[in-house]
Amino acid sequence: MAQSDEEAVKWYRKAADQGDPDAQNNFGNMCADGRGVAQNEEEAVKWYRKAADQGNAGAQYNLGLMYEDGRGVAQSDLKAVKWFRKAADQGHAAAQSRLA
Numbered sequence: 001m002a003q004s005d006e007e008a009v010k011w012y013r014k015a016a017d018q019g020d021p022d023a024q025n026n027f028g029n030m031c032a033d034g035r036g037v038a039q040n041e042e043e044a045v046k047w048y049r050k051a052a053d054q055g056n057a058g059a060q061y062n063l064g065l066m067y068e069d070g071r072g073v074a075q076s077d078l079k080a081v082k083w084f085r086k087a088a089d090q091g092h093a094a095a096q097s098r099l100a
Helices: 005-017 021-033 041-053 057-069 077-089 093-099
Strands: none
Touching: 005 021, 021 041, 021 057, 041 057, 057 077, 057 093, 077 093
16 A cells, blocks of 8 residues: 555654654655645755755755755755765766766
8 A cells, every 4th residue: 555645754754853864855855846745845955955964865966956946945056066966976877967
């Protein structure tokens, strides 16, 4: 049985609050997409940054996308490239192709 978005948000948020970078990235995704919670790009950026600062490549990539598109933050190609590079250095394929 598929887990509901609301149930996923509850567990991601609980783990995110405890500092789990994967949960922080996943909770950020839920906030960015408005799945299980009201869409809030600023909140998504906050959680992506927490995870990215802990070295989570997926969150670094997601943060790069937010800066690239100016979603939840002021648009900045410089900051987008910075976060894409951090993710790419860890072997994140989408970040590597974004930089190419």
